Amino acid sequence: MNLPGYYSSGQFARMANVSVRTIRFYDKQNILHPSYVTPSGSRFYTDQDFARLQQILLLKYLGFSLEDIREMTINDSDYHFMLNALQLQKRFIQDKIEQMQLVENALNNTVDAIQKEHQIDWSQMLDLIHLTNMEKSFKSQYQNATNISARIRLHRDYSINKQGWFPWVFEQYELDSINNTANCNLKVLEIGCGNGALWMENMDKIPTKIQITLSDISEGMLRDAKRNLPAADNRFQFQAFDCQQIPYPDQSFDLVVANHVLFYCEDIASACKEIVRVLTPGGRFICSTYGINHMKEISDLVQKFDNRIVLSAEKLYEQFGLENGEEILKPYFSQIECKKYIDAIELDRPEPLIEYILSCHGNQNQMLLDHYNEFRGFVEKNMTDGFHITKDAGLFICQK
Known part of the structure; x- marks a missing residue:
């Protein structure tokens, strides 16, 4: 049978330099299905299937289990x-x-x-x-x-706010206004730096006379930050540690920053005490978080598709959010100001939204991966006139 643009199981296996048995095994494991099956049971594959097979083989080479691979790849050739x-x-x-x-x-x-x-x-x-x-x-x-x-x-x-989150956050630091001896470098500590995106997006605004310590509990995140920031830039140094035990002497930093970090702390009080300890007199702590309405349309959408889906097992804003953050910080800082970031997300295509949903920490992959095409169609139907997402984020500016 000759189907233009389709390959038989044998042709497909030879292209990938694997056995037909391997192709059939991936089909049985619900990892790679053929794009077309004839009434007699013959299986046919496309170039899009080949691209997916490439991902599977590479992830297998990297040491991931088939269960890992199934959760990390989706049946989409976009x-x-x-x-x-x-x-x-x-x-x-x-x-x-x-x-x-x-x-x-x-x-x-x-x-x-x-x-x-x-x-x-x-x-x-x-x-x-x-x-x-x-x-x-x-x-x-x-x-x-x-x-x-x-x-x-x-x-x-x-996002509709063209300034962008990280440039807006950086602007709130007001680095030039921080009191610091003229002969000394300004000392900044970032807790939970992730991949260093905050500094990458603001490289042209960072003062020359500054020492920035990027920290994260994850060595992997620190490796990403080191790769993303200029290797020869001696303004940056990196250290892995838990912010509940900061390995620096008292009064080491003029500014401590933490973007969407405090709500992950098991003991926020311990983290705040450590931050106050390492701040210089009059130093500032700036921490961001989000509120109860943040991205609520996404949760509503997946619940409409399957009410068993929970995108996050924890409501992090209840741990430390815009609504309760000031009360949590009050015992440790003399002045606290809350600033909100005015923004929203407007989408006209399903892929970024689906990718975001599959990246969440809840049970969505267990529910959606077996029904991916159905879910994609559901998302597309709900995006006929676009899709609006509320952003409810901001930060607290605290002074020691």
Whole structure:
């Protein structure tokens, strides 16, 4: 049977240099289905299927399980999804290369020690074991980076406020107005820096006389930030730690900033005490969060499709939001001001919205991946006249 633009199972397998058995296995595992099945049961695939197979094979090579892959790939050939996936896979490959270089160095050091000392340096062996056990954390970091990137893109590309979130936040820092001795660099600490987007988007506005410490609890996020910021720029330094235990002396920083971080803290009071401790007298703490109406249309949409779907197991604004943030901060700071960011999202295509929904921390993937085409059609139907999303975000400016 000759179908223009379609490949038989055998042709498709040869193109990908895999066996027909492998192709059938992915079909049974609900990872890669044929685009067309004849009444007699013959399976046919397209170039779009081949692009999806590329993602599957690469993720398998990177060490992900089939269950991981099923949750990380969707049955959509739109370039929007494919480009984002390839960019993140490239980043993960870079992480793997760095890891393997560390493993090689540890092996060389261990071999040298055995040859010279005729005995094993067990501390080096433990370092080697630690390095070879980093695989699981790398996979977790990759998935987190994928989700964060999807959320950033939705806000960056479809928000109506042309200034953008990070430029607006940076403007509130008013770095030139912070009291600081003329002969000393301004010292800034960012808690939960993520991939460094705040500073990337404001590089031309950052003072030359400044020392910025970027911190995150995730080593993977710090690696991304280091890659994204100029390697030769000595204004930046990086350190991984939990903000509930900041490893710096009292009065080390003139400004501490935290973008959408405090609501993740298990003990916000401990974090606030640490922040106050490391601030200089009169220093400022600026932290952003969101309110109860933030992105509510998205939750309403998925609930309309399936009322069992919960995009987030926790209502983070209840932990620390625009409505209760001032009361939480009052015991630690002498002055507190709340500023809101005026913005909304307007969409005219489904892909960015679907990508955002699949990036959430709830149970949506369990409900949607088996019904992806149905869900995509549902989203498209609800976007006939566009789709408006409320943004309810802002920040608190606090003084010690």
